[in-house]
Amino acid sequence: MSNLRSWADPNIRKHLLRDEGEVIVDEVHRHWVVYTLPLLEVVLGFVLLASVAYVNLNLGWVPFLLAFAVWAHAVWKALASYRDRFVVTNMRVFRLNGVLSQKLATMPLHRILDITVDKPLQGRLLGYGHFIFESAAQEQGLREIRYVGRPDERDLSIQRVVQRTGLRGPRQWN
Secondary structure, eight states, rough: OHHHHHHHHOOOGGGOOOOGTOOEEEEEEOOGGGGGGHHHHHHHHHHHGGGGSSSSSGGGGGHHHHHOOOOOHHHHHHHHHHHOHHHHHHHHSEEESSSSOOOEEEGGGGGGEEEEEOOOOOHHHHTTEEEEEEESSOOSSOEEEEEEEEEHHHEEEEEEEHTTTHHHHOEEEE
16 A cells, blocks of 8 residues: 555655755645545446346446446546645745646746635535636646645645745735
8 A cells, every 4th residue: 555655646845946945835635525526436336336237148248347447537536636736835836736647837936926715615614725826927837726625724824935935025004
């Protein structure tokens, strides 16, 4: 099990600029709710497998094959969700995702103009939200991060890092 977990882990630390003093402030795994659909697919696979006993003997392979296809899809979706990481460091935010190939999208903290935290009703009930980043760039590889657990804490964490780096001074009230 340990080898499987290490293979599935995206190894965030190898993307850090250690020579520049970059450290991880927060590593965000996707909220558990993203695993509900793969779990339902696993259950569907068992239902399909059980239906083999009730299908014509000549067609028994069809639900059997469908069950394995549904299971393969469930494993793929769960693995993709597990490998999708959003990382906040003292210098930037970045997202690493992908199963066979990897995609790394990064945004320096000084490019973040605004962060919108969208918490739909079910997100408020279950403790997740979606981040929407606005940056100074026209096109950006890091715009929306969905299914972030404890979004208010994570937003404050990012705001603290931005404040500590001195990119934005204290607010002036009139």
